Amino acid sequence: MAQNDRINEFMELFTRSEPRISALVFSLLANWADADDVKQEINAVLWKKFDEFESGSNFLAWAYAIARIEVMRYRKSRGRDRLQFTDQFMDVVCKQTFHESDLLEARRRSLADCVEQLSEADRKLIRMRYAEGATVDSVAEQVGRSVDAVYKAVMHIRRALHRCVQLATGAEGW
Amino acid sequence: MSDKTLISEMSDLLDATCDGRLDAVGQARLDYLVCTDLRAAEFYVHYMHLHDHLRHQAFADDLSADVSVPDLAHAKPLSFFSLHRRPMRYALAASLILMVGALGSVMMSLSVKQTDEYNGIVRQGFASLTGSTDAVFGESDVPTAVGSQLPAGFLRLRSGTVQVEFYSGAQVTLEGPCEFGINSASRGFLKVGRIAAYVPDKAHGFTVGAPKYAVVDLGTRFIMTVREGGDSSVRVTEGKVELQSGTKVQPLTVWQTAQVDASGTIHDVVAETDPALVPVTDSLRSGKLPAGLDVVGDFAELTPRGMAVTGKGPAGGGEKRTYIRTVRTDWYQTNFIAEVTVDVPDTTETNAITFFGMGGAEMTKVTPFQEPIFGPHVLAVMWPGGNIDSRIDSIHAEGKTVAKNLHIRGGTHKLRMVWDADTEKARFELEEGNKGVVTAKFEIDASKSIFNALSSRILFGGGGGLVFRDFSVTPAEVIP
Numbered sequence: 001m002a003q004n005d006r007i008n009e010f011m012e013l014f015t016r017s018e019p020r021i022s023a024l025v026f027s028l029l030a031n032w033a034d035a036d037d038v039k040q041e042i043n044a045v046l047w048k049k050f051d052e053f054e055s056g057s058n059f060l061a062w063a064y065a066i067a068r069i070e071v072m073r074y075r076k077s078r079g080r081d082r083l084q085f086t087d088q089f090m091d092v093v094c095k096q097t098f099h100e101s102d103l104l105e106a107r108r109r110s111l112a113d114c115v116e117q118l119s120e121a122d123r124k125l126i127r128m129r130y131a132e133g134a135t136v137d138s139v140a141e142q143v144g145r146s147v148d149a150v151y152k153a154v155m156h157i158r159r160a161l162h163r164c165v166q167l168a169t170g171a172e173g174w
Numbered sequence: 175m176s177d178k179t180l181i182s183e184m185s186d187l188l189d190a191t192c193d194g195r196l197d198a199v200g201q202a203r204l205d206y207l208v209c210t211d212l213r214a215a216e217f218y219v220h221y222m223h224l225h226d227h228l229r230h231q232a233f234a235d236d237l238s239a240d241v242s243v244p245d246l247a248h249a250k251p252l253s254f255f256s257l258h259r260r261p262m263r264y265a266l267a268a269s270l271i272l273m274v275g276a277l278g279s280v281m282m283s284l285s286v287k288q289t290d291e292y293n294g295i296v297r298q299g300f301a302s303l304t305g306s307t308d309a310v311f312g313e314s315d316v317p318t319a320v321g322s323q324l325p326a327g328f329l330r331l332r333s334g335t336v337q338v339e340f341y342s343g344a345q346v347t348l349e350g351p352c353e354f355g356i357n358s359a360s361r362g363f364l365k366v367g368r369i370a371a372y373v374p375d376k377a378h379g380f381t382v383g384a385p386k387y388a389v390v391d392l393g394t395r396f397i398m399t400v401r402e403g404g405d406s407s408v409r410v411t412e413g414k415v416e417l418q419s420g421t422k423v424q425p426l427t428v429w430q431t432a433q434v435d436a437s438g439t440i441h442d443v444v445a446e447t448d449p450a451l452v453p454v455t456d457s458l459r460s461g462k463l464p465a466g467l468d469v470v471g472d473f474a475e476l477t478p479r480g481m482a483v484t485g486k487g488p489a490g491g492g493e494k495r496t497y498i499r500t501v502r503t504d505w506y507q508t509n510f511i512a513e514v515t516v517d518v519p520d521t522t523e524t525n526a527i528t529f530f531g532m533g534g535a536e537m538t539k540v541t542p543f544q545e546p547i548f549g550p551h552v553l554a555v556m557w558p559g560g561n562i563d564s565r566i567d568s569i570h571a572e573g574k575t576v577a578k579n580l581h582i583r584g585g586t587h588k589l590r591m592v593w594d595a596d597t598e599k600a601r602f603e604l605e606e607g608n609k610g611v612v613t614a615k616f617e618i619d620a621s622k623s624i625f626n627a628l629s630s631r632i633l634f635g636g637g638g639g640l641v642f643r644d645f646s647v648t649p650a651e652v653i654p
Binding site: 019022023026027030031032035085086088089092093096097100103104107108111115126130135136151154155158159161162163164165166167169 | 185189191192193194195196201204205208209215216218219220221222223224225226227228229230357358361363381383386387388418419423438
């Protein structure tokens with residue numbers, strides 16, 4: 001296969017799988033800064049090892065396995081300088097993510113519709129909260145409300161979105 | 175830990191995680207819950223994925239002006255990542271989203287192992303198909319044999335009934351035609367058709383999704399119908415559920431029924447009195463069928479004498495049978511006494527067979543005889559003999575002759591069924607001439623019929639020439 005074809009194949013597979021890989025990595029680390037670091041490594045390894053990937057087989061399963069290895073490697077490199085989940089926790093989350101892969105993808109696809117169902121004020125607030133680099137503190141400063149008030153407001157919106165996505169998942173079947 | 179308690183604690187821990195407020199104690203607790211409780215693991219993964227997708231995807235449209243696609247043909251492979259900007263990534267994802275289905279089907283066919291937290295058994299999938307009655311399946315994503323373990327996928331039932339037990343403990347009965355999906359051990363999806371769900375304490379929070387809304391069970395029983403076109407209804411027969419439509423939540427308590435339109439808008443939450451406390455009584459002579467009854471068959475006419483079956487022809491289904499049945503479908507759970515009066519023609523010109531009893535009251539789809547024997551049933555079937563003095567000559571039930579040589583002439587007769595819900599035995603009585611004297615009496619043990627909340631209507635009917643009236647069902651605390 002020509003190099004350009006191989007790049008295109010990788011691009012297609014990677015682009016389809018990347019949101020799921022990203023979410024798995026975040027689920028394992030529960031910290032965006034760490035997740036962003038390790039994702040860069042994972043992306044590089046995926047491409048580097050892509051020659052070992054057999055066309056037509058399950059790219060996502062292969063990518064999940066690599067992501068898990070890289071997260072474990074990253075955790076080891078960080079040592080005990082921050083809180084970490086147990087290895088058993090990592091196993092459970094990996095298995096659950098893999099088992100529910102289709103459902104999780106359906107949930108992801110439904111999220112934008114659920115955001116649309118929010119009131120304008122809620123949508124604006126949640127957009128600010130999830131803007132690049134934003135924190136609850138920075139949003140509170142922007143909107144002139146207490147940190148605690150923003151924390152609670154975001155929490156309520158996020159839980160409503162969670163419920164909405166549950167419904168939308170059903171509407172899409174999986 | 176109850177679902178409610180678990181969800182509350184997990185929600186607090188996860189929100190703290192999302193907003194960087196989780197301390198060491200909280201993290202240890204979260205770790206423990208996820209490692210020891212499948213529900214917590216599922217919740218954790220769902221919530222963390224949502225949080226990550228909110229960051230990366232949900233507002234991608236706002237950033238669409240920022241899209242830039244690198245020239246990969248001239249780029250070194252690794253430069254893809256250095257050029258890789260979020261908006262481009264998701265724009266590409268959107269353009270390729272249709273291809274996800276193929277990968278999805280691969281994933282769906284993979285074996286899914288779950289450890290049953292209640293007894294330690296490792297199981298495949300999310301549920302078991304525990305029973306079926308006259309089930310005819312369409313092309314289903316999951317196995318359809320009784321005893322099969324069910325992974326994620328759709329069951330497509332053309333007719334009959336099927337019982338599915340989720341590993342969370344929730345039990346769902348499907349009535350064909352029905353298309354029902356298994357999403358996880360605690361979640362199903364009703365695309366079209368009708369189901370009855372029983373959710374024991376340990377499975378609280380069990381959810382059935384439907385197009386545009388979902389029913390979250392807070393403990394107990396409900397019946398849910400989704401019609402072609404998307405209109406649907408939910409009726410709670412015990413306990414409480416929540417209807418969730420978009421960001422709206424509508425609680426629904428026992429004996430409330432909600433209508434939901436195809437857009438997910440909840441209308442007409444109607445409260446009814448516990449039907450177990452209300453007798454169903456109707457003379458059938460008002461010219462109008464009461465709300466609690468409906469008709470199966472094309473040959474019924476409500477006349478001043480009662481509900482007349484108007485078909486004509488030889489016995490064996492040729493007399494064009496028609497049946498009246500209760501709308502309520504879960505009588506098997508209640509002790510009751512049902513009575514109906516029937517006029518049997520005093521002539522040999524017709525040979526109508528009379529049916530009376532309890533069952534799904536669907537006409538059979540596998541024989542041409544128009545018998546209401548589709549699904550579990552307990553029925554008294556009264557046959558005429560060949561002479562004018564034997565318009566009811568024998569009674570059949572469960573494939574056996576339970577009374578014969580009765581020599582009952584045509585006229586007005588009363589039929590009675592006494593149902594004992596505890597022992598699942600039915601006693602039938604026939605009063606010849608409606609004079610208060612029992613002419614024939616027999617008992618049927620129906621404990622092997624496996625009635626369910628969708629299949630136990632009370633029904634009566636039969637062939638052309640019969641006229642039924644004065645129907646009543648009286649719930650009874652103690653069977654006389």
